[in-house]
Amino acid sequence: MATYEEFIQQNEDRDGIRFTWNVWPSSRIETTRLVVPLACLYQPLKERPDLPPIQYEPVLCTRNTCRAILNPMCQVDYRAKLWVCNFCFQRNPFPPQYAAISSSINLQN
Numbered sequence: 075m076a077t078y079e080e081f082i083q084q085n086e087d088r089d090g091i092r093f094t095w096n097v098w099p100s101s102r103i104e105t106t107r108l109v110v111p112l113a114c115l116y117q118p119l120k121e122r123p124d125l126p127p128i129q130y131e132p133v134l135c136t137r138n139t140c141r142a143i144l145n146p147m148c149q150v151d152y153r154a155k156l157w158v159c160n161f162c163f164q165r166n167p168f169p170p171q172y173a174a175i176s177s178s179i180n181l182q183n
């Protein structure tokens with residue numbers, strides 16, 4: 075059985091994420107009493123052999139100063155074929171290849 079420290083290290087090695095704390099403060103008062111601030115070190119380019127690469131180009135935000143990527147956290151309007159950038163709140167049209175997009179999953183393709 076692994077120790078708690080070994081468990082934390084295994085998760086860091088797998089995910090590439092390290093937090094200053096392993097428990098979230100439960101209130102604003104508790105947050106103000108933290109001697110070490112709540113922070114995260116994240117390695118976005120860490121190799122993850124269990125995750126296959128995506129075989130299509132990313133959809134970018136149309137605002138030139140943003141260029142964020144369409145992601146699961148974005149708000150999507152399926153009827154208007156728009157997505158809202160969650161960094162700059164720009165409303166972006168979907169590219170033509172997304173014309174058939176809907177809120178349901180189509181498993182026929």
Ligand SMILES: [Zn+2]
Pocket residue numbers: 135136137140141142159160161162163164
């Ligand atoms: Zn944006």
